[in-house]
Amino acid sequence: MVSGIEFKDISINNLSHKKALECAELYCQIWKEPPWLEDFWKSSEVLADMKKQLNKDESICVFAEEANSHVVGFTWGYVVSQEDIRDICGNNSLDFIFNGGRVFYVDELGVSASYRNCGIGKSLTKKLISLAKEKLIKTAILRTNVLAESARIVYKEMGFVDLKIFDKKYSDRTYWLAELK
Numbered sequence: 001m002v003s004g005i006e007f008k009d010i011s012i013n014n015l016s017h018k019k020a021l022e023c024a025e026l027y028c029q030i031w032k033e034p035p036w037l038e039d040f041w042k043s044s045e046v047l048a049d050m051k052k053q054l055n056k057d058e059s060i061c062v063f064a065e066e067a068n069s070h071v072v073g074f075t076w077g078y079v080v081s082q083e084d085i086r087d088i089c090g091n092n093s094l095d096f097i098f099n100g101g102r103v104f105y106v107d108e109l110g111v112s113a114s115y116r117n118c119g120i121g122k123s124l125t126k127k128l129i130s131l132a133k134e135k136l137i138k139t140a141i142l143r144t145n146v147l148a149e150s151a152r153i154v155y156k157e158m159g160f161v162d163l164k165i166f167d168k169k170y171s172d173r174t175y176w177l178a179e180l181k
Helices: 017-032 043-054 082-089 120-134 149-157
Strands: 005-009 060-066 070-080 103-111 139-145 161-166 173-179
Touching: 005 120, 017 043, 017 070, 017 103, 043 070, 060 120, 070 082, 070 120, 070 139, 082 103, 082 139, 103 120, 120 149, 139 149, 149 161
Parallel strands: 103 139
Antiparallel strands: 005 060, 060 070, 070 103, 139 173, 161 173
16 A cells, blocks of 8 residues: 555445546546647546446446545446457457456556656556456456556556557557456
């Protein structure tokens, strides 16, 4: 754990509008930065998408908060079907991961710039994966930018392997797989 930071798993039903809005605003800040350079995000759109994603089957959301005040990091994910992952990646190149078990998609991970390099991203990911394992999920998949070095280091340390399969829509992002044990 990181000193002074609390990690809370929150269901969509228990997510206050204030915390959801903080997360959406942080999301917009993070994705403006390199390597993403996505300055088109609006808090209202992120909030709507977040609610949509967190209403999915077996979704899990974890926030990092500084001493019960503001959100400094977040991650969330949900169980996906073969059809869902085809829609996400734009092709059927990940069909092989569906070997009869359920697959968990790590949709987002973000940490405020002023809180990076303190282990928050890794702690968020550990908590998310731990909660997924409690649901008896055996496989996790995610995608990240090939230039997102910090995220790639965290995922590698967590046992994810870069499949070197590129996303059809976002050609600078590859998929990573982990077998959850």
